[in-house]
Amino acid sequence: MAKSNDIGLMDKNKLLRIFEYLNARLKENQLQLEITIYGGSIMTMVYDNRPATKDIDCVFSETNSKLLEHILDLTQFTFNLSDGWINEEIKEPLKSILKEDKETYKIYSNLKILKPRAEQLLAMKVLAARPEPAKDFIDAYILCRDLNITTKTELLKVFGDYIPLTLLGERQMNFIKYLGEDLGYDWK
Template sequence: MKAEEIKQYLSELNDELRLVDIKGEVSLYGGAVMCLAFKSRPATKDVDAIFEPIRAVRNAARRVAERHNLNIDWLNLAVEMFVVDHARQVLFDFSHLKVFVPEGDYLLAMKVLALRPDTFDTADLEFLLKHLKIKSPGEVVGIVENYYPKKTIKMETMSLLNEYFEK
């Protein structure tokens, strides 16, 4: 999904919620944030999010999916178990849907812990390191520990970070 398509689908999600007079919230994560908020890549395969009210938003998302021949889980809760308390900003404020994105440092912490080397994760990580003006692996570790104090960064990811900062 391209950034423009995601925005269109979210707008249609708002329209669906308006039809049933329900106000909803969607917090975006992952590739959707990289596309829409940071404009660092053109597309993502799906939209990882947390949303409320779950049933109403899921039903509205299903109708959008049917209309555009999308996977039924184009808007999914797969990220839900990984999300901890963090600051967020409003990206879109539609009449019946408010769309949020996390601060860059939180997204960086998530990317570091979930890094899959053969995906967009590596490019996303490099973008966020530059965007946030991170100068060392120690800064990255500090950010991760701030949000996820009990999580350990994989050795492979630490090697990648060390390599990045040696450039």
Template sequence: MTTVEIEKYLRELNDELRATGVKGEISLYGGAVMCLAFNARLATKDVDAVFVPIKHIRRAAGVIAARHGLRKDWLNYAVRIFLTEHQKRVLLVLSHLTVYVPEPDYLLAMKALAGRVDSKDRDDLIFLIRELNIESGAEVVEIVSRYYPHKQIKPETQAFIEELFSSHDQFGGTEKAD
């Protein structure tokens, strides 16, 4: 799903909610945030989100899936099991739908904890580290600990983060000389 498509589907969700007289809220996570809030990606496979009212938004998402030939789970609610308390900011306000995104440090914590460095999360982590002007792997660990105090970053993700800081000069893309 491209950024343009995600925006279109969110507007269509609003239209479906308006048609039934229901107002809703949706909080986006993952690749959708990287696309919409940061313009850091061109596309994502689905939209990770939590939303209320669940029943009405799921029904509206089903209508949109059928209309556009999308998978039924294009609006993926599974992210809810990974969420902890965090600040959100408004991304988009429509007549019947308000769209929120997490602060960048929370998204960094989620992606670092997920530890999928062989996926788009790798590029997302690099982008967020730059966006937040993080200068060390210890800062990344501190951010993860703030949101997920009882969880640890996977060893392979920790190694990846340490490698980033040891091999790149301020993430400018320039390899350090050995």
């Protein structure tokens, strides 16, 4: 019985409590885990531009999968999280990435959380270029501001550093054009 339409939102504090809980369960089981988080969870925790996220887009390091699955089930139950709270679908778009450029976000005793650098995250947001209600446009706007990107050339350089330019389609070009307009630049 999937409750995918009923996924509760996780704000920054709840996300941090979840990671602390995960670390405690990992420690009890003498298990080390490295997790790389993407998307809304980063924008919620690092950039404070979203009040919350519905899931944690992530990739796990290789580990005891049965034990990890048990720990994730305990976490879901403890925090009353709906099915789909862990989203590993990010693996598919990561196949298009030319290079991963990760940095450490937080280290616990048994859990290490990594995140892509802002430039990689921006490139991924431009590639996705999903329409609302997805937050790709708002996220890209904030990342451009944060990275002080003021020209289309600078944005395309960042994009090309992480994703083949051949993947730029009409959707991405329109996304970039409107992003420039919203930022106050002419990126035609």
